[in-house]
Amino acid sequence: MADVLEFINNNFKWLSAFAYLAFVGLLAWFNQRFTPRQDHEQLERRLSQMDQLMTQVKADIKHLPTKEEVHRLDKTLSGLNETIHATQEGISRLERKTDLLLENELRND
Structure with missing residues (x-):
């Protein structure tokens, strides 16, 4: 020692x-x-802001339709499109018939 x-x-x-x-x-x-402490605090603030944004995005995504719901909507809309097209054809036939009836009525007078 x-x-x-x-x-x-x-x-x-x-x-x-x-x-x-x-x-x-x-x-x-x-x-x-x-x-350094300042850099750490700045990064902590940015992380907190990103956390808030992520929470908002998650809340917004919850309200969006799922893939299956979008597929069902697409099928429904295509069915409606076919129905509208068929209705338009029926209306066109009725217009032709009413035009013919009107022509016949005008010729007979």
């Missing part, structure tokens, strides 16, 4: 310089490894 104390006493300048350099190196490593 006395030898260790004598070694420290004889080489105190070198040991303190080494400890100082080790401490500076440790601080430099901490600076590279960890983010």
Whole structure:
């Protein structure tokens, strides 16, 4: 133990310089490894904003129709389109018949 104390006493300048350099190196490593508080707080704010946006998007997506619902709507609309087309054909036939009846009525007068 006395030898260790004598070694420290004889080489105190070198040991303190080494400890100082080790401490500076440790601080430099901490600076590279960890983010500053301001950057951390800024990232935390941005993450919080993105969390809120994600919550809004999820709430909006809940109200959108599913794939199956869209498929059913598509089938229903195509059926309605066919019905409208058939109705238009029926109306066209009725128009032709009424035109013929009107022509016959006008010729007979």
